[in-house]
Amino acid sequence: MSDSELTAEAVERLLQARWPETRIEPSLVRMQSLMDLMDAPQSRYPVIHITGTNGKSSVARMIDQLFRALGLRTGRFTSPHLESSRERICLNGEPISEQRYVETYQEIEPYLQLVDAGHGIPDDAQQVPVSYFETMTAMAYAAFADAPVDVAIVEVGMGGAWDATNVADGRIAVITPIGIEHAKYLGDTIEQIAREKSGIIKPESTAILAAQTQEAAEVLLSRCVEVGAVAAREGIEFGVVDRQGAVGGQMLSIQGVAARYDELLLHLWGEHQASNAACALAAVEAFFGAESSQTLSEDVVREAFFEMTSPGRLEIVRTSPTTVIDATHNPAGMKATVQTLQESFDFSRLIGVFAASSDKDIAGMIEQLEPVLDEIVITRNNSTRSHDIDATARIAVEYFGADRVVVEPDLPNAIDAAVTLAEEGEHFAGVGVLVTGSVYTAGDARKLFNPDRKKPWEKA
Missing domain, CATH: 3.90.190.20 (Mur ligase, C-terminal domain)
Incomplete structure (x- = not known):
């Protein structure tokens, strides 16, 4: 099939034929080589990086909605998808078009072949092909650079430290509640898993930490001290002040890291979604900085909350x-x-x-x-x-x-x-x-x- 005949369905088949995302070789060497060949697209825009056990995709969507309400052009990368792999790569809140999906794959395919052949891979590293998830991550970073976007919201696939997305240096790291998951790769204790996930907290960044167990919190705060990151903790620096049931959802008052926001109607149910919303709002505030002249208008925040959705979540x-x-x-x-x-x-x-x-x-x-x-x-x-x-x-x-x-x-x-x-x-x-x-x-x-x-x- 010639490039001109390549379709989104054909690209998906090529992706599925790659090393599956469920078969993991914990390393960043392939992604680092790939990004070097592609001239580091992940460094051309600020990144909000999100990890945790539950709530990552919901938080990503909420952050995306807030940024777009403020007039920024956004890129969003989440996984897995519900119906189409194109959902994983969103531009301004919408899944990447079929045409752009195909074009992005064609742009990076020569580099994939080089890395598959071992380019930039140390002799002592395990020689495996670029995986499905790594390829999707590279496509997302390339699509965001080409758009271009003002900010990228990126959800990890698994863990954090060696996750394919972690070739980017997030200005803001958001860590949702941590529980036991993927013990084969991340460890079988909360401390071990928190240590892996803390790898997305980069030097001089801001870490938005959802309410955590004591074991996880100690690891995350230790990482912040180690790399000189600022920590904002749910329940201390920010959090949900009041939550009342409302028709079709809940009415929230949230204390952010810079201001308090009242009468926020969220069309999602549950205390966990209220917590997700508080983390999202704190992340956007931190992105601009508490002392920034671009404060968040309460009316704009209300509008963004009103429009927030999370498909497939209750x-x-x-x-x-x-x-x-x-x-x-x-x-x-x-x-x-x-x-x-x-x-x-x-x-x-x-x-x-x-x-x-x-x-x-x-x-x-x-x-x-x-x-x-x-x-x-x-x-x-x-x-x-x-x-x-x-x-x-x-x-x-x-x-x-x-x-x-x-x-x-x-x-x-x-x-x-x-x-x-x-x-x-x-x-x-x-x-x-x-x-x-x-x-x-x-x-x-x-x-x-x-x-x-x-x-x-x-x-x-």
Whole structure:
């Protein structure tokens, strides 16, 4: 296929043929060589770098919304995607166009081939090809430089210190709450994981630290001292002052690092999303500096909060019965989801549809779900990483009992079964369905509920 015939779908196939993002060789040598060959696009704009265990993508979207409300041109890189890999690279809030996606890949492909062949790789380093995630990261940095953007908001893929995104020096580092995850690569204690994630805190930067356990906080603050970074801590230098339920979300008052902002209507539920919003606001304030002449207008901040979204995060996709999609994929996130369901929704009967990836703590998630679900339908998503359905069902039976577990191998049938179960009996109001367990599950479900809809970035 000639370059002129290359399509977005063809590029995706080429990317998928690369070293998979689930097979990790912890090193920055390939990315550093690649960035050198590309003339360091990641250094041509300021970067807001985000890591943590949960909430990274939501915080990235919120920061993006705030910057755009202030008139800045933004680039945003997040992962994984819900429906299309182009969602990972956003320009001014919209996924990169198919044409630009193809052009960006074509621009960096010669450099990929050089690094694949070992250019710039030390003899003592493991010789592996540039991975899918590394390629997407390089495409994002190149696209942001070409745009150009005024600021890039970049979410790590895993960890921080050796993550592919960490070839950039973030002016602001945002670290959301840290829990146990990816122990094979990051370590099996909070301290070890926090140490890896603290690697995005660079000399003379500002670190926006969400509320952390004592173990994580000590590691992060030690890193700040080591590199001369300024730390702003949720609950001390900034945080949510007041939070009240509101129609379609919550009303917040937030004390930022520079000012207080009241009557902020956020169309997202849960204490965790309020915390995410506080971190996002503090990051944008810190970007301009507490003493900057460009203070944040409270009206502009209110407008930005009103427009904030987080697709696939407790997203209502249908009523009658109320059907909620949630991309939670670990126990800490599921705990927050359950707390939000109990606080913000009034279900008289709730049925879960659950499919998770095989490398996740499935038992930990199902244990969190049991108190709020009347029954659970076990299924699979379209990912090759989807966990064996019979094995998942056995775990579910341990917590729910056999009489509360249904198995449906096909996701559409699983959702139909959940709807039928939700509407059984005398519950005529307040019945619902929760589809959760994985980002892949959330993405597949969104496609099912909106198969013909125009995406926000597509013209009518």
